Amino acid sequence: MSEFNAQQLANLGIRNLSPYQAGKPIEELERELGIKNIVKLASNENPLGISARVQQALQDQIQGLARYPDANGFYLKSKIADKFSVQLNQITLGNGSNDILELIARTYVNDQHEVIYSQHAFVVYPLVTQAIGAKGVAVPAKNYGHDLNGMLSAITARTKMIFIANPNNPTGTFLSSAELYQFIKQVPQHIVVVLDEAYSEYVSADERAPSMTWVAEFSNLIVSRTFSKAYGLAGLRAGFAVSHPSIADYLNRLRQPFNMNSLSLCAAIAALDDDDYLAQSVKINQQGMAQLIDFCTKQGLNYIPSWGNFLTIEVGPQAALIYQKLLHAGVIVRPIGAYELPNHLRVSVGLAHENQVFIDAMQDILEATR
Numbered sequence: 001m002s003e004f005n006a007q008q009l010a011n012l013g014i015r016n017l018s019p020y021q022a023g024k025p026i027e028e029l030e031r032e033l034g035i036k037n038i039v040k041l042a043s044n045e046n047p048l049g050i051s052a053r054v055q056q057a058l059q060d061q062i063q064g065l066a067r068y069p070d071a072n073g074f075y076l077k078s079k080i081a082d083k084f085s086v087q088l089n090q091i092t093l094g095n096g097s098n099d100i101l102e103l104i105a106r107t108y109v110n111d112q113h114e115v116i117y118s119q120h121a122f123v124v125y126p127l128v129t130q131a132i133g134a135k136g137v138a139v140p141a142k143n144y145g146h147d148l149n150g151m152l153s154a155i156t157a158r159t160k161m162i163f164i165a166n167p168n169n170p171t172g173t174f175l176s177s178a179e180l181y182q183f184i185k186q187v188p189q190h191i192v193v194v195l196d197e198a199y200s201e202y203v204s205a206d207e208r209a210p211s212m213t214w215v216a217e218f219s220n221l222i223v224s225r226t227f228s229k230a231y232g233l234a235g236l237r238a239g240f241a242v243s244h245p246s247i248a249d250y251l252n253r254l255r256q257p258f259n260m261n262s263l264s265l266c267a268a269i270a271a272l273d274d275d276d277y278l279a280q281s282v283k284i285n286q287q288g289m290a291q292l293i294d295f296c297t298k299q300g301l302n303y304i305p306s307w308g309n310f311l312t313i314e315v316g317p318q319a320a321l322i323y324q325k326l327l328h329a330g331v332i333v334r335p336i337g338a339y340e341l342p343n344h345l346r347v348s349v350g351l352a353h354e355n356q357v358f359i360d361a362m363q364d365i366l367e368a369t370r
Ligand SMILES: *Cc1c(COP(=O)(O)O)cnc(C)c1O
Pocket: 044, 095, 096, 097, 098, 099, 122, 165, 168, 169, 196, 198, 225, 226, 227, 228, 229, 234, 237, 238, 239
């Protein structure tokens, strides 16, 4: 009897896909090691938890859950339009911004195309590229960040899309507004430029690129943002893209009408109103970042200066072992060998006491291995 050959019969792009490796969930480590009070610094989540305001909005929404969500997300789009000075018809809502990144790729890329991204850039870029069967072109990084000239040089007749993460995950590197602008200007108009600004809120106002205004100037530019990081809604899945209205029109045709559910819609609306929470998130991040950097400096550990809510630390060839030892000490960080950074660990900035648990555990481990 012949069986269905799941591998051979899968589409070519999917066949060679490696699954996304998420940060280890707290519950899983609890189950595996039978330990409590685990500190998770592995997925760049907001350590403050959801705000009181969002909690109230969610509670108020529960009664209405028997009904379908608003497929157009009118109130959320209105809020986004207001806050970022864009038009409603420029916005595409996503089930997290990963959803947006995939929507864009599926709308504009086919298996004859090439997609450019940087070495060490966010893993979802190669993932969505491969899923389509397109050719991914990873341009070697410069000082762990995007080499924009290298990326321009990598453009061929087949190039259809370029992904830029600013700040980048997992390296935390940042491109100045001026160099980014010059880059976008030089990309041919028929190539889609996706500017993924998942960590934008952590960048100081004077350094942050005026990317939303660039969208009016470059009809091939798409800016994506998320509610998963500074807004603290990772578990709800909410993100959005801002683009020229005609791009948004096509993304919205492909988008599943209910890709943001009623809870994520109302939470995102409340989060956009909660300036205090956002300010607090940024402040906690600055303090925690200083705490982690201070530790690295004292230990003589190299780290990649970060504009995000995480710090990528060079711990050496023992990184995988150190990761395991940290797990046993109840601390989950992120190994990033899959990003061609096998000697580094990415540590999300937590609350002061969480960072301290990491620092203390790390100190013990380093002493034992030295
Ligand atoms: C976390 C992150 C995202 C956002 O993911 P969501 O799907 O919105 O949770 C997007 N891009 C980068 C670079 C990220 O690190």
